[in-house]
Amino acid sequence: MSVVELDAAWRSANPLPSDDDGGETDKNSRGRVLSIGGCRQVPGALRLTAEAAFRVGAGKSLLATVPSAALMLGVLFPEAGVIALEEDESGEPVVAPDSPLHAALDHVDAAVVGPGMMDRAAAGRLVVAVAATPREGVSLVLDAAVCAASGALADMLAGYRDRLVLTPHGGEMAELCDCDAAAIKADPEGRALAVAAKFGAAVALKGTATLIAAPDGRLVRYAGGGIGLATGGSGDVLAGAIGGLLARGLPAFEATCWGVWLHGEAGRILAGKVGPVGFLANELLPELPGLLPR
Structure with missing residues (x-):
């Protein structure tokens, strides 16, 4: 299999959409992103996702989370709208x-579905509720516990084929593939491509080097970013960046590659500063x- 590096040549060949439309842009036309997740134990994680969508150029960002976090997030993040969902006994x-x-x-x-969730069963119920009625023109990013809980849901997610992104780390990928982590480590490229084909999704297999796989067999590697990105909340930022780029009109694979690069380069810059x-x-x-790019 051929692996392409996520370098300047790739970015030049796959540019971001232009922000210049003759002055006719409004916040709706720049893209609308809904981030769904959070829990009582991690009430602020969804703010990272929603803000990342704004920071990559989306025009509107909406959060849907548990009531115990909704009001706090609305005050903390006045640029975003908030929907209070119901909450189970575990929050x-x-x-x-x-x-x-x-x-x-x-x-x-x-x-973007899943940032800040902890319970696999609740995550599975959430993705079923979201995916049960496919929305034409809406792209999905499945992150964290929701991503890990989706291994048996490929058929349900079929309505989002080619508009779907999965962002697992190694452990979540093992759950997706119903295997142990050693099997993922032994063949990360093959596993990423197999999941991409099964779900019709762009798959970002996160690690020291992140692999981005497409259903048609394309495979891109990003080896930058650094160890500092292995920190709480970092994946929530990545998921939001990908969601924002999808909302701006990028196809799933290109949005995922650009999101990985932006997230990684932000980490590289901070490694130099901090x-x-x-x-x-x-x-x-x-x-x-x-x-x-300007």
Whole structure:
């Protein structure tokens, strides 16, 4: 299999959409992103995802989370709208049949599902609730526990083929593939391509070097970023960046590659400013806009 490096040549051949449309842009046309997740134990994680979507150029960002976090996030992040979902006994989100989330999904361009969730069973129920009614024109990013819980849901997610992104680390990839972590480590390229083909998704297999696989067999590697990105909340930023780029109109594979590069380069910049480790995930956010091509 051929692996292409995510370098300047790749970025030049796969440019981001232009921001110059003769002055006719408004916040809706720049892309609308819905971030769904969070829990009582990790109430602030979803803010990282929603802000990352803004920081890569999306025009609107909406959060859907548990009531115990919704008001706090609305005050903390006044640029975003907030939907309060129901909450189960363990503090994980629940989507009721009459939830306003269903209507919100009809009015966004991309949804990022899973950041900040802890419980696999709750994550599985959430992805079923979101994916049960495919929305034409909406792209999905499945992250963290939701990604890991989706191994048996390829058929349900078929309505999002070619508009779907999975962002597992090695352990989550093992759950997706129903194997042990050693099998993923032994053949990360083959496993990433197999999952991409099964789901019709772009797959970002995160690690020291991140592999991005497409259903048609394309495979790109990004080896930058550094060890400092292995910190709490970093993956939430990556998921939001990918969601923002999807909302701006990039196809799933290209949005995933660009999101990985922007996230990694932000980490590289902070490693130079702060040190190789010790910077925080929220410090990645202000670095993202300056990395966007002008």
